Amino acid sequence: MPKLPAVRAVISLSLIVLNTLFCFLPVMFLAILKCLLPIASIRARLNLLLDHIATFWIGVNNVNQRYLGRSHIAVSGQQTLLEKDWYMLVANHQSWVDILVLQRLFNRRIPFIKFFLKKELIWVPFIGLAWWALEFPFMKRYSPALLKKRPELKGKDIEVTKKACEKFQHFPVSIMNFLEGTRFTAEKHQQQNSPFKHLLSPKAGGLSFALNAMDGKLHQLIDVTIVYPNGAPSFFQYLSGKVKEIKVHVRTMPIDLNLLGDYQNDADYRHHFQQWVNALWLQKDKQFDDLLTSSKS
Numbered sequence: 362m363p364k365l366p367a368v369r370a371v372i373s374l375s376l377i378v379l380n381t382l383f384c385f386l387p388v389m390f391l392a393i394l395k396c397l398l399p400i401a402s403i404r405a406r407l408n409l410l411l412d413h414i415a416t417f418w419i420g421v422n423n424v425n426q427r428y429l430g431r432s433h434i435a436v437s438g439q440q441t442l443l444e445k446d447w448y449m450l451v452a453n454h455q456s457w458v459d460i461l462v463l464q465r466l467f468n469r470r471i472p473f474i475k476f477f478l479k480k481e482l483i484w485v486p487f488i489g490l491a492w493w494a495l496e497f498p499f500m501k502r503y504s505p506a507l508l509k510k511r512p513e514l515k516g517k518d519i520e521v522t523k524k525a526c527e528k529f530q531h532f533p534v535s536i537m538n539f540l541e542g543t544r545f546t547a548e549k550h551q552q553q554n555s556p557f558k559h560l561l562s563p564k565a566g567g568l569s570f571a572l573n574a575m576d577g578k579l580h581q582l583i584d585v586t587i588v589y590p591n592g593a594p595s596f597f598q599y600l601s602g603k604v605k606e607i608k609v610h611v612r613t614m615p616i617d618l619n620l621l622g623d624y625q626n627d628a629d630y631r632h633h634f635q636q637w638v639n640a641l642w643l644q645k646d647k648q649f650d651d652l653l654t655s656s657k658s
Contacts (some may be wrong), residue, residue: 373429373600379423385417392494405531411495412473426465432536432604434462437652438611439583442470447578449571450474452585453560453645454539455593458572462587463537471583472533477567498525500567523626526574536579538568541637545593559649565638569624569631571585572616576655579593579616584641586610586648590656606644608652 395407426432442448446521448471452459460476467474476492480499483489493499529536540563543549555562572579588608598604620637622630 365602369429369512370541370601373425380418380421381487384414384509386493388414388491388494408496409532410431415491415495416468416473419464420462423468426461429602430600431602431605432599432607434465434607434609436466436609436611439613440584440611442467442613444469444471444496444498446471446581447473447533447575447580448583449581450535450537450585452587453541453545453546453649454541454543455587455589457596458594459516459606460585461599462609463585466611467535471535474535474537475529476508476537477539483618496525496528508512515540523570523574526571528574530578536575538562538604540568540573540642557646560642563638563642566624567635568638573621573624577621582614582616583610584614584645586645586652587650588649588656592655593645596656606656608656610648610652614632
């Protein structure tokens, strides 16, 4: 095994690129087939094949990370999960490494995870097209200033969420949502005046619309708390083996029917849902503190 961190990172990144190129061609071939054969039953089968290729891609990357990155992920909490169930997955967000950690933890344990992505990420070489082919939901966020100038855009992002989630109703799926909407930094935390010690304020609207768009099929929520005891790492630091320990707590809870409703037009439901999300985040903030404290003891 290479001893120099920079050498490990370069080798690891090279292997990820090669793995991506190897899987890219069959993904694009199946994506073109989906466009040429717009029949719902055929598209559903092709989507399953695409998810299997993506699962293989993650599996190879996971072996790479375990051997070269050598980060130890200490997991506590819920361990019993099913690959043929339907899940909403939420987590705190500090680094691009979060996604790699989630993939290491849940690949082949739950259905293939679909992430909500910023629309601009579709231009990431190869990966952006692969995300498009795998029907990841691309979100376009509008700034308050733009909405003030063009009020007709209000609610458009939510419409996109609903349309994207409707595609996931035909076979088991895991939908990932970083409720903070962006990666945590001390500056953002201060700007928000966040009431949470380790987290940014959660955005409840997107989660509510995703749950409602799935029409009750998502009946389990996986709540993941990720802690980097030595601070949130960069992608390069993770690949180079500099991230020795990662603490993760996993818990599942049922998604009750009272969590479904009209977020835009029902003020009582909106208040109830926001309270539920804030309570979830208070518990996560405490769990973060507990994980951080245990790593120092």
